[in-house]
Amino acid sequence: MTEVAFQRCISASCGQTFAINEALVACSDCGSLLDVQYDWDSAKSPRSLREFETSNFESQNRLAQSGVWRFHRLLPFASPEQLVTIGEGKTLLQHAEQVAQYVGLGSGQLHLQYEGMNPSGSFKDNGMAAAFTHAGMVGATTAACASTGNTSASLAAFAAVTRALKAVIFIGSGKISYGKLSQALDYGALTVQIAGDFDDAMDRVREVASQLGIYLVNSINPFRLEGQKTIMYRVLEGLGWEVPDWIVVPGGNLGNSSSFGKAFSELYQLGLIDRVPRLAVINAAGANTLFELYENRKLRWNDGNPDTQIADDYYRELDEAQSCAETIASAIEINRPVNLYKCLRALQVCNGVVREVTDQEILDAKSQVGAGGLGCEPASAASVAGAKQLRSEGVIADSDRVVCILTGHLLKDPDATVAYHTTDQDMFNQILGSRGVQRASFANRAIAVPNDLDEIIKAIQLYS
Numbered sequence: 257m258t259e260v261a262f263q264r265c266i267s268a269s270c271g272q273t274f275a276i277n278e279a280l281v282a283c284s285d286c287g288s289l290l291d292v293q294y295d296w297d298s299a300k301s302p303r304s305l306r307e308f309e310t311s312n313f314e315s316q317n318r319l320a321q322s323g324v325w326r327f328h329r330l331l332p333f334a335s336p337e338q339l340v341t342i343g344e345g346k347t348l349l350q351h352a353e354q355v356a357q358y359v360g361l362g363s364g365q366l367h368l369q370y371e372g373m374n375p376s377g378s379f380k381d382n383g384m385a386a387a388f389t390h391a392g393m394v395g396a397t398t399a400a401c402a403s404t405g406n407t408s409a410s411l412a413a414f415a416a417v418t419r420a421l422k423a424v425i426f427i428g429s430g431k432i433s434y435g436k437l438s439q440a441l442d443y444g445a446l447t448v449q450i451a452g453d454f455d456d457a458m459d460r461v462r463e464v465a466s467q468l469g470i471y472l473v474n475s476i477n478p479f480r481l482e483g484q485k486t487i488m489y490r491v492l493e494g495l496g497w498e499v500p501d502w503i504v505v506p507g508g509n510l511g512n513s514s515s516f517g518k519a520f521s522e523l524y525q526l527g528l529i530d531r532v533p534r535l536a537v538i539n540a541a542g543a544n545t546l547f548e549l550y551e552n553r554k555l556r557w558n559d560g561n562p563d564t565q566i567a568d569d570y571y572r573e574l575d576e577a578q579s580c581a582e583t584i585a586s587a588i589e590i591n592r593p594v595n596l597y598k599c600l601r602a603l604q605v606c607n608g609v610v611r612e613v614t615d616q617e618i619l620d621a622k623s624q625v626g627a628g629g630l631g632c633e634p635a636s637a638a639s640v641a642g643a644k645q646l647r648s649e650g651v652i653a654d655s656d657r658v659v660c661i662l663t664g665h666l667l668k669d670p671d672a673t674v675a676y677h678t679t680d681q682d683m684f685n686q687i688l689g690s691r692g693v694q695r696a697s698f699a700n701r702a703i704a705v706p707n708d709l710d711e712i713i714k715a716i717q718l719y720s
């Protein structure tokens with residue numbers, strides 16, 4: 257009997273397969289990343305995406321209410337009784353007229369997929385539901401991650417709610433926003449702060465996990481990416497199962513962009529969609545490895561035979577220059593994205609483009625998302641800033657239908673928001689000016705008034 261699900265090395269020259277109940281984060285033959293793959297015939301895939309239109313909100317079934325597991329048939333690596341949920345993925349595709357105008361798109365052409373509305377406040381919960389499910393299948397007792405904040409918040413939340421695993425998180429020093437750190441601490445995760453940056457924390461956690469047999473939940477874990485495919489299913493659902501022209505997503509470790517490409521390539525193979533959207537991955541200019549490799553040095557997936565020398569050379573240059581990633585968008589402040597090759601594959605599948613945006617552009621875009629009433633953390637706004645840039649280049653047409661992914665909640669990083677709107681020039685300089693941000697183009701400043709009724713009334717009349 258063929259297994260419904262298995263793991264496979266992504267390298268075309270290797271392609272080694274592994275059983276579904278092995279806990280691996282790399283091919284044991286060649287070291288490449290692994291995919292979760294399915295035998296769709298025995299998995300009995302759906303015939304139409306409309307089969308997912310059930311009245312989930314009336315259902316008493318916890319799994320039917322999960323925005324991940326109601327699409328279980330498109331990620332069938334576990335049986336129903338093994339699935340883990342804490343209520344993730346109940347997110348909506350939002351209209352955003354004000355942001356559409358800012359980006360330069362026609363009315364109704366821009367949508368925001370607001371993944372900040374997850375239990376731990378970021379899209380990571382989609383992937384964590386799948387990773388926890390797999391951790392249970394392999395009998396893991398402890399899970400770990402390196403994190404710029406949101407993966408650790410998600411891991412800590414899942415561990416605390418499910419009591420299924422102990423959580424150990426590795427963070428770099430001084431690079432985590434208090435919103436995120438407060439979650440890991442409050443949820444009770446063992447928190448290890450390393451004197452180094454994210455890339456250092458990532459290297460160490462891999463070593464510790466392999467020595468101590470700890471289950472790793474970073475996005476090198478292929479099951480994380482299975483859960484994150486469902487973000488795209490919900491986007492399609494929000495569009496009445498029509499495929500948009502563009503998906504725009506911030507790029508950090510490149511797990512999300514990789515999973516989106518996999519989602520669309522599978523839906524296309526299964527005949528559930530008749531075309532794939534184009535993918536735009538947006539780097540912060542201070543952490544622009546993908547942009548440099550893809551747009552400048554022309555590194556391509558090349559059907560599974562990428563010229564790895566191009567990336568190796570670039571990483572050596574970064575080392576020689578002792579170059580560290582540097583951006584206000586801490587969630588994407590990453591120079592060595594672990595899913596680089598999977599993302600290159602997604603860019604091939606989706607005829608993708610990569611752009612870089614400055615912290616100034618990120619914060620201005622963020623303020624527009626906030627003014628539209630949703631709000632997001634800085635990294636998320638890179639998607640909107642990137643869409644604006646692509647629109648002004650004419651790569652995105654004004655009649656295109658565009659979906660930007662808002663990856664994390666506004667309250668994850670209140671310092672960045674308050675510093676943007678503040679009248680306190682010292683605070684602005686310290687938090688934003690130091691990163692080359694020169695002005696708060698859309699600041700909504702608090703007005704200072706004496707403690708006096710007449711003065712207060714005068715001020716309100718003057719400014720409203």
Ligand SMILES: *Cc1c(COP(=O)(O)O)cnc(C)c1O
Binds near residue numbers: 588635664
């Ligand atoms: C993790 C994260 C990202 C980066 O996603 P990748 O999958 O690592 O590229 C972007 N924004 C937020 C808010 C995140 O938490």
Ligand SMILES: [Zn+2]
Binds near residue numbers: 266267271272284285
């Ligand atoms: Zn391999």
